[in-house]
Amino acid sequence: MxxxxxxxxxxxxxxxxxxxxxxxxxxxxxxxxxxxxxxxxxxxxxxxxxxxxxxxxxxxxxxxxxxxxxxxxxxxxxxxxxxxxxxxxxxxxxxxxxxxxxxxxxxxxxxxxxxxxxxxxxxxxxxxxxxxxxxxxNGKALKRSSARVGDWIYVTGSLGDAGLAIEARKQELMLDPLHYKAALDKFHYPAPRVAAGQVLRGLATSAIDISDGLLADLQHILKASLVGAKIHVDKVPMSNALRASLDEAARLRLALSFGDDYELLFTVNDNNKNAVETRLKQYGVEPVCIGQITAHNGEVQLVNKGQPYQLSGQGFEHFS
Amino acid sequence: MxxxxxxxxxxxxxxxxxxxxxxxxxxxxxxxxxxxxxxxxxxxxxxxxxxxxxxxxxxxxxxxxxxxxxxxxxxxxxxxxxxxxxxxxxxxxxxxxxxxxxxxxxxxxxxxxxxxxxxxxxxxxxxxxxxxxxxxxNGKALKRSSARVGDWIYVTGSLGDAGLAIEARKQELMLDPLHYKAALDKFHYPAPRVAAGQVLRGLATSAIDISDGLLADLQHILKASLVGAKIHVDKVPMSNALRASLDEAARLRLALSFGDDYELLFTVNDNNKNAVETRLKQYGVEPVCIGQITAHNGEVQLVNKGQPYQLSGQGFEHFS
Structure with missing residues (x-):
């Protein structure tokens, strides 16, 4: 042809x-x-x-x-x-x-x-x-450079499913077929947060989409905004498929480091916290607060149920 | 990295x-x-x-x-x-x-x-x-669909040099080294007719860039405008390198069919013919009139020194 x-x-x-x-x-x-x-x-x-x-x-x-x-x-x-x-x-x-x-x-x-x-x-x-x-x-775009100390850090949905699908496909994981299908569907048919992004205009102080992994993309905001962050890893939302398939350390690695889920990561100041939650819920999005912006420039502090947390292993190499 | x-x-x-x-x-x-x-x-x-x-x-x-x-x-x-x-x-x-x-x-x-x-x-x-x-x-873009019967057909510069370079490189042709260099430079460093395009706004009735070959790209104008064309192949501008390297039939094949030279092909009505020539020359472009739009829908009539002309061979397959 x-x-x-x-x-x-x-x-x-x-x-x-x-x-x-x-x-x-x-x-x-x-x-x-x-x-x-x-x-x-x-x-x-x-x-x-x-x-x-x-x-x-x-x-x-x-x-x-x-x-x-x-x-x-x-x-x-x-x-x-x-x-x-x-x-x-x-x-x-x-x-x-x-x-x-x-x-x-x-x-x-x-x-x-x-x-x-x-x-x-x-x-x-x-x-x-x-x-x-x-x-x-004009002037309403959400940038990476305007997060401020004290802002709350949110994600728009569960993370780690694309990673689960890819790891399973590479036969590094044996999954329940229903969980595998759920994770693979999320990888194959991601739903971009188009409505959420527009709702966040004028409410969020910064935003980025999570393509490279929560921590890698958070770093882009921190570098552009000259701030740090504290992340409560136990608050990071995960799907039932991910929870049922992996132990805590393994699923946190995927949820924090894998990417490819295409949820939004955004920051919002205390005044707009409630408004953001209410408005997003009207659009069927359940935002989850996972931490807060700190003054420790470029530094990310991970906390699991109140205790300092260290991520095990390196980030994943997606299709290597 | x-x-x-x-x-x-x-x-x-x-x-x-x-x-x-x-x-x-x-x-x-x-x-x-x-x-x-x-x-x-x-x-x-x-x-x-x-x-x-x-x-x-x-x-x-x-x-x-x-x-x-x-x-x-x-x-x-x-x-x-x-x-x-x-x-x-x-x-x-x-x-x-x-x-x-x-x-x-x-x-x-x-x-x-x-x-x-x-x-x-x-x-x-x-x-x-x-x-x-x-x-x-607004409303000033040059389209393919607005050529009219009687409009003059122009090109902004010589054609066939990219074809000459590629054919020579494929060792189908032995060229004088200076001619090869000239042709190869034209292929490697085409000069898009950016100024000419803007000059033609409000003067030309249609325009297209010659990427697929003069005749193929002319067809796009003819189809979109529901007209035909008469082309005087002896008027088609060619470089000295092309003239010195090939006989008439071979150089016409390259100039009419090869493409990759990125000159503009445009049409202009009789009222604006002189204005187009004068204005383009002010920008260092020497437009050449090679024919006229006819009422023979989709048909291209080739003429060489007053005689009907038939292009020999098929179009080139560029890098096959």
Whole structure:
């Protein structure tokens, strides 16, 4: 199949049409309008076969995931996702694979009201780069650099499930099949916290999405904000699958260090603590307070049931 | 080298800083402002090693080229390039290679006043996806769909040099070393017609950049505009290197079918013909009129010195 046929078949005329898109797929560029009083938020994530996903990942899951990880970055800025550009490099034009991949992609794009406005399809080793765009009212974006001493530290949901799925898949763990399925679904179909991110605008003092692991991503906030943090590891939310599958030390390693779950980590000052909890619950999100920002620049103090805690082992190497 | 070190060393704090960028590299998203009264133009191009360039391409040329091919799409819309996102997948973090690659990239970005606002660096087979953004006054973008019968067809410069370089490199041609160097330089360091594209706003009736070959890209205009074209192949501009290296039939094949030269192809109505020529010459561009739009929907009539002309052979398969 030639590139033009492929684009016509799987991309052009599929998915939603936004009113702010004057030209989508089919010219040298897409043409879109950013509403007055808004900034444009832009993020890019690449997924490489064998590095970011197993080569036999269901193509529908891959289509979902590559959009989800990008929307998660927009969520972490408090942006409303709007447009997506796709760089899709494929070894062969396998129609069954493409049908499922684009179905997964269009499904999540439609759910979040995002239009695929263009891209490039090329032949080569399976690699997908998405550039997602969103809009955010001027000056309202959630940054990493504005956490302050005394702010409360929250996460939007349970951590460690993607890690559980990947470790199990690598046959380092034997899981109950239902737990394995639950964890794998979370890895394959992460739900970016798009609504939560927008709710947090004007309430949170900083935010980031947890892609590299809770502690690694927390460090980005600490470095950008010149602060430290105290984390109560016993408060970190975990799924039943994770709790049932691993002992405490092992599950904490996954929940604190693995990443790939795409929950948000955010900080909020004491005045807005209740408002954040109430507002997020209205959107079906149960935020969990796991600690507090401290003045110890760059330092993270882990506490387990009141006692200092040391994380065992190194972080995981995801697909090594 | 870890991803963060790599980003800090080769990207963060390098290149120009634009005043419309509130956040560049270093948060979940970049934050930029589109000026009032302007639309955002977005384009994406992927270059894959062994498919779009030879594996031993000088890294500085690759850095230049991957930006140039994207800016060329913005030029073809009449957009002013502003911001770039980079998805860079590398087999290894070779510092010498990265230094030269990013130098090539930052050089051309600076020249065109474009800021690299973010991206993702991953490990895998060498693949580069750039998403370039630009701005264009509302309603002024140059589209493919608005060529009209009687419009004159122009190109902004000589065609076929990239094809000459690639064919020679594949040792299908023996060239004079100076001609080979000239052609290879044109392939490695294409100059996107950014200024020309902006000059053409309000003057040209349609435009496209010649990436897939003059005839293939002309077809895109014809299909989108529901018109035909008559092309005087003897008017198609060619470099001295191409003229000196090949006989007429062979050079016409390259000039008409090869692509990768990144000149603009545009149409202009009779009223604006002189104005276009005068204005482009003020910007150092010598546009060449090569034909005229006809009513024969989708049909291209080739003429050589007044006689019907048939292109010999098929189009080239670039890196096959």
């Amino acid at each position: 030639k590139e033009f046929e492929l684009i016509n078949r799987y991309f052009k005329g599929r998915g939603i049409i936004r009113r702010d898109v004057e030209l989508g797929i089919g010219d040298d560029c897409a043409l879109v309008s950013v509403p007055t009083g808004h900034q444009l938020a832009v993020t890019t994530d690449t997924l490489v076969s064998g590095v970011h996903f197993f080569e036999d990942i269901p193509p529908r899951a891959l289509g979902h995931r590559v959009i989800a990880v990008n929307l998660s970055d927009l969520a972490a800025m408090g942006a409303e996702p709007t447009w997506i550009s796709l760089g899709l490099t494929l070894p062969t034009a396998d129609m069954e694979w493409l049908e499922a991949f684009t179905e997964g992609m269009h499904e999540i794009a439609e759910y979040y009201n995002v239009q695929v406005i263009g891209g490039d399809t090329t032949q080569g080793p399976l690699t997908i780069t998405v550039c997602a765009k969103g809009i955010v009212p | 870890k991803e963060f070190e790599l980003i800090n060393r080769y990207f963060k704090g390098r290149g120009i800083i634009r005043r419309d960028v509130e956040l560049g590299i270093g948060d979940d998203c970049a934050l930029v402002s589109v000026p009032t009264g302007h639309q955002l133009a977005v384009t994406t191009d992927t270059l894959v090693s062994g498919v779009h360039f030879f594996e031993d391409i000088p890294p500085r040329a690759l850095g230049h080229r991957v930006i140039a091919v994207n800016l060329s799409d913005l030029a073809a819309m009449g957009a002013e390039p502003t911001w770039i996102s980079l998805g860079l997948t590398l087999p290894t973090a070779d510092m010498e290679w990265l230094e030269a690659f990013t130098e090539g990239m930052h050089e051309i970005a600076e020249y065109y006043n474009v800021q690299v606002i973010g991206g993702d660096t991953t490990q895998g087979p060498l693949t580069i996806t750039v998403c370039a953004k630009g701005i264009v006054p």
